Amino acid sequence: MNNSVSNTVRLLGAGLRALLVLTVLTGVIYPLAVTGVAQALFNNKANGSEITYEGKVVGSSLIGQQGYSLDYFQPRPADGLGENSVNTRYKLILSGATNRSGDNPELIKWVKEAKAKVVKENSAAGYTVKPSQVPADAVTSSGSGLDPDISPQYADIQVHRVAERNHLSVAQVQKLVDDHTEGRTLGFIGEPRVNVLELNIALKALVAKS
Amino acid sequence: MGPVLAGVLQLLALIGALALAYIPLGNHMAKVYSSDRHWRVEKWIYKGIGANPDTEMRWTAYLRGVLAFSAAGVLFLYLLQRIQGVLPGSLGFSAIDPDQAFNTAVSFVTNTNWQSYYGEQAMGHVVQTAGLAVQNFVSAAVGIAVAVALVRGFARSRTGELGNFWADMVRGVTRILLPLAFVAAVVLVACGAIQNFSGIHEVGQFMGGSQQWNGGAVASQEAIKEIGTNGGGYFNANSAHPLENPTPFTNLFEIFLLLVIPFALTRTFGIMVGSVKQGYAILATMGTIWLGFVALMMWTEFAHHGPAFQLAGGAYEGKEVRFGIGGSSIFAVSTTLTSTGAVDSFHSSFTGLGGGITMLGMMLGEIAPGGTGSGLYGMLIMAIIAVFIAGLMVGRTPEYLGKKIGTREIKLAACYILITPALVLILAAAAMALPTPGNSMTNSGAHGFSEILYAYTSAANNNGSAFAGLNADTQWFNTTLGIAMLLGRFLPMVFVLALAGSLGEQKPVPVTAGTLRTEKPLFTGLLVGAILIITGLTYFPALALGPLAEGLAS
Numbered sequence: 208m209n210n211s212v213s214n215t216v217r218l219l220g221a222g223l224r225a226l227l228v229l230t231v232l233t234g235v236i237y238p239l240a241v242t243g244v245a246q247a248l249f250n251n252k253a254n255g256s257e258i259t260y261e262g263k264v265v266g267s268s269l270i271g272q273q274g275y276s277l278d279y280f281q282p283r284p285a286d287g288l289g290e291n292s293v294n295t296r297y298k299l300i301l302s303g304a305t306n307r308s309g310d311n312p313e314l315i316k317w318v319k320e321a322k323a324k325v326v327k328e329n330s331a332a333g334y335t336v337k338p339s340q341v342p343a344d345a346v347t348s349s350g351s352g353l354d355p356d357i358s359p360q361y362a363d364i365q366v367h368r369v370a371e372r373n374h375l376s377v378a379q380v381q382k383l384v385d386d387h388t389e390g391r392t393l394g395f396i397g398e399p400r401v402n403v404l405e406l407n408i409a410l411k412a413l414v415a416k417s
Numbered sequence: 418m419g420p421v422l423a424g425v426l427q428l429l430a431l432i433g434a435l436a437l438a439y440i441p442l443g444n445h446m447a448k449v450y451s452s453d454r455h456w457r458v459e460k461w462i463y464k465g466i467g468a469n470p471d472t473e474m475r476w477t478a479y480l481r482g483v484l485a486f487s488a489a490g491v492l493f494l495y496l497l498q499r500i501q502g503v504l505p506g507s508l509g510f511s512a513i514d515p516d517q518a519f520n521t522a523v524s525f526v527t528n529t530n531w532q533s534y535y536g537e538q539a540m541g542h543v544v545q546t547a548g549l550a551v552q553n554f555v556s557a558a559v560g561i562a563v564a565v566a567l568v569r570g571f572a573r574s575r576t577g578e579l580g581n582f583w584a585d586m587v588r589g590v591t592r593i594l595l596p597l598a599f600v601a602a603v604v605l606v607a608c609g610a611i612q613n614f615s616g617i618h619e620v621g622q623f624m625g626g627s628q629q630w631n632g633g634a635v636a637s638q639e640a641i642k643e644i645g646t647n648g649g650g651y652f653n654a655n656s657a658h659p660l661e662n663p664t665p666f667t668n669l670f671e672i673f674l675l676l677v678i679p680f681a682l683t684r685t686f687g688i689m690v691g692s693v694k695q696g697y698a699i700l701a702t703m704g705t706i707w708l709g710f711v712a713l714m715m716w717t718e719f720a721h722h723g724p725a726f727q728l729a730g731g732a733y734e735g736k737e738v739r740f741g742i743g744g745s746s747i748f749a750v751s752t753t754l755t756s757t758g759a760v761d762s763f764h765s766s767f768t769g770l771g772g773g774i775t776m777l778g779m780m781l782g783e784i785a786p787g788g789t790g791s792g793l794y795g796m797l798i799m800a801i802i803a804v805f806i807a808g809l810m811v812g813r814t815p816e817y818l819g820k821k822i823g824t825r826e827i828k829l830a831a832c833y834i835l836i837t838p839a840l841v842l843i844l845a846a847a848a849m850a851l852p853t854p855g856n857s858m859t860n861s862g863a864h865g866f867s868e869i870l871y872a873y874t875s876a877a878n879n880n881g882s883a884f885a886g887l888n889a890d891t892q893w894f895n896t897t898l899g900i901a902m903l904l905g906r907f908l909p910m911v912f913v914l915a916l917a918g919s920l921g922e923q924k925p926v927p928v929t930a931g932t933l934r935t936e937k938p939l940f941t942g943l944l945v946g947a948i949l950i951i952t953g954l955t956y957f958p959a960l961a962l963g964p965l966a967e968g969l970a971s
Binding site for chain 2: 215218219220221222223224225226227228229230232233234235237238240241242244245246248249252253254255256257260263264265266267269270271272274275276279283287289291292293294296297298299300301302303304305306307308309310311314315318319322339341342343344346347348349350351352353354355356357358391392394395396397398400404407408
C-alpha cells in the first residue's frame with residue numbers, strides 16, 4: 208500500500224516536471240519567438256492592421272464597426288455581439304453569433320425587419336430596391352459579429368442612397384464600390400467582398416475633395 | 418464563377434495540398450517514432466523529467482505515464498486559472514470560478530477545448546499562452562503517442578513492450594508539432610492574424626469614439642489549435658474572428674492544418690506495420706466518409722432550407738462573407754470529423770440537416786480522419802470490429818495485420834465503442850429530465866434539444882464545438898460536461914493500450930488463402946459500412962428527435 212502511494216507520487220512528480228519543462232518550451236519560448244518574428248517582419252499586421260485617416264487611427268481593416276450614419280455604407284447586422292459581463296472595468300466587445308436556428312421566431316423577425324429596413328433606406332428618388340435584390344448577408348449576422356465585409360451586391364444597392372446623401376453622382380460612387388470590390392483569392396478561394404471601413408474612408412476622402 | 422463551383426474548387430485545392438503533404442509528413446512521423454537517436458534539447462527535457470527515454474514500457478506502465486502526465490496537466494491548469502487574479506500579465510482579469518476552472522482544465526488536457534468562458538473577457542496572457550496553449554501541444558502529443566503504441570502492438574510480436582511514453586510524447590512536441598506550428602503561425606501573421614502582448618487597448622473608430630480590444634499571442638495559439646486538432650479559440654468567435662482567421666486563404670489553410678496530421682498518420686501506420694497499402698485502406702475509409710460528409714453539407718447549406726434562411730435568401734446567419742457558404746461548409750465538416758471543434762461559422766445557425774451532419778460527424782467517434790492520434794486509434798478499433806463482423810459471416814477466426822482478434826481483443830474493442838455513446842445518451846437524457854438544465858437553451862423545440870445533445874456529443878468525443886446558444890457556464894453543465902470529457906478521453910485510452918499490450922504479446926499468424934485482405938477496396942467498403950451502421954443504430958433515435966425533426970420540417 209505504502210509502496211503504491213509512493214509510486215503514484217513519484218509518477219505524478221515526473222508528470223509535473225515534464226509539464227513544467229514543456230511549458231517553458233511551448234508556452235514561453237515558442238510564443239515569444241513567433242512574436243519576435245511577427246513584430247519584425249509584419250509589424251502592422253501583427254498589431255491588428257490598424258488604419259489611419261488624417262493622422263488618426265479609425266479602426267482595423269479586419270474588424271467591422273457598427274454605427275455608421277446613413278451617409279455611409281452600412282455593414283451587416285451584428286445581433287450576436289455582446290458586452291463583457293466579468294471584469295467590467297473594461298468595455299470589451301464580445302465577439303459572437305446569434306446562434307439562432309433557421310426556425311427560431313426571433314431570427315425570422317430580425318431577418319424580416321432587416322430586409323424591410325434595407326429596402327426602405329436604400330430606395331432613393333427614382334430608384335427602388337426590390338426585396339428580391341437584397342442579398343442574404345445584408346439581413347443576417349455574421350459568426351463573429353465583426354465581419355468587416357459585405358457582398359458586392361449589398362454595396363451596389365446602397366450606391367444610390369450614398370450618392371444622393373453626399374451629393375455625388377451615382378457613377379462616382381459606383382466606381383468607388385467597384386474599386387474596393389475584392390474578388391476571390393486566386394479566383395476561387397472565398398467569396399467576393401467589399402471592406403466597409405476602407406470603402407467609407409475612401410468615400411469620406413472623395414466627399415472632402417469635391 | 419458561382420459560389421458552388423468555387424466551393425468545389427476549394428475542396429479540390431485542399432485535397433491536392435493534403436495529398437502533397439501526405440508522404441513526406443507520414444514518412445517523417447514514422448521516422449520520429451522509430452529513431453533511437455535523441456536530440457540534445459530532448460536529452461535536457463528527459464533530464465528535467467527524470468526519465469530514461471530508452472526504457473521500454475509495457476502497456477500498464479505506458480498508461481500510468483499518460484495518466485500521471487494528464488493529471489498533472491489538469492491540476493496545473495486548474496491552479497493557474499484559480500490564481501489568475503494575482504498572476505502578472507493577466508490584464509487584471511480575476512480568478513476563474515472553481516466549476517469553470519475545472520471544466521476548462523479538463524477540456525484542454527483532454528484535447529477537447531470546450532469553452533464555457535468568453536476568451537476576450539476571462540483569460541489573460543499567462544493563462545492563454547502558458548496554460549491553454551501548452552495543453553494544445555501536449556494533449557495532441559499524448560494522442561499521437563497512444564496511437565503509436567497501438568501501432569507498435571500490431572507491428573511487434575512476442576513482446577508486451579510498447580515503447581517509452583515520455584520519449585514518444587516529447588518527440589511529438591519537439592519534432593512534429595513545434596516546427597509545424599512555428600511555420601504556420603508566421604504564415605497566419607503574414608495574412609493578418611495578430612501576435613503581440615499589447616493587452617487591452619483603445620482603438621479609434623470611424624464615426625468617433627473608440628473600441629476596446631484584446632491584443633495577445635493569437636497567431637501562435639491559432640496555429641497549434643488547428644494542427645493539434647484542439648480548437649479552443651483565443652476569442653469567443655473562435656476562427657470566425659477576423660483576428661484569428663483574417664482571409665479566405667487563411668480559412669483554407671486552417672482547414673488544411675487541422676486535417677494534415679490525422680490523414681498523414683495513416684501513412685505512418687502503414688510504414689510501421691510494414692505495409693503502406695494497409696495505411697492506404699485506412700486513408701481511403703477516412704477520405705470516403707469525409708468527402709461524403711462535405712458533399713452533403715454543401716448541398717444542404719446551399720439549398721438553405723429553414724424559414725429564416727428562405728426569407729433571407731441564403732444560409733448566411735453565423736457565417737462570414739469572406740469565407741462564404743462553401744468555405745464554411747468544408748470547415749464545419751472537417752472540424753467535427755476531427756476532434757478539433759474550432760469553428761469559422763456557427764453550427765447552431767446551420768440548416769437543420771447541416772447541424773445534424775456536424776453532430777453525426779462527432780458521433781462516428783471522430784475517426785475520419787479524427788483527432789491527432791485519437792483518429793487513428795479510433796479507426797483501428799473500428800477496423801477490428803469490421804474484421805470481427807466479416808469473421809462471423811464466413812465462420813473464421815478474425816485476424817487483422819497478422820494478429821488474431823480473439824475474445825480479449827474483441828471485448829476491449831467493444832468496450833471502446835460503447836463508452837462515448839453511453840456518456841452522451843445518459844447525460845443528455847439526465848439533462849433533459851432534470852428541471853433546470855433546460856433553462857440554458859436559447860432555441861426551443863427540436864433545436865433546443867439539439868443544443869443539449871450536441872453539447873454532450875461534443876464533450877464525450879473530445880470535440881469542443883457547440884450549438885453555442887446553450888449557456889454552458891452553469892454548475893450542472895461545467896461539471897457533467899467535464900466528467901464526459903475526462904471519461905471520454907481516458908477510458909478509451911485504457912482499452913486501446915490494453916489492446917496494444919495483448920496484440921504485441923501474440924505471435925503473428927501467417928497469411929493464408931482464407932485471410933481477409935484488409936488492404937483491398939472490399940475491406941474499405943466493409944469498414945465504411947460498419948462505421949455508419951453501428952453509429953446509425955446507436956444514435957438514430959436521438960438524432961430523429963433533434964436535427965432530423967428540424968431538418969425535415971423545413
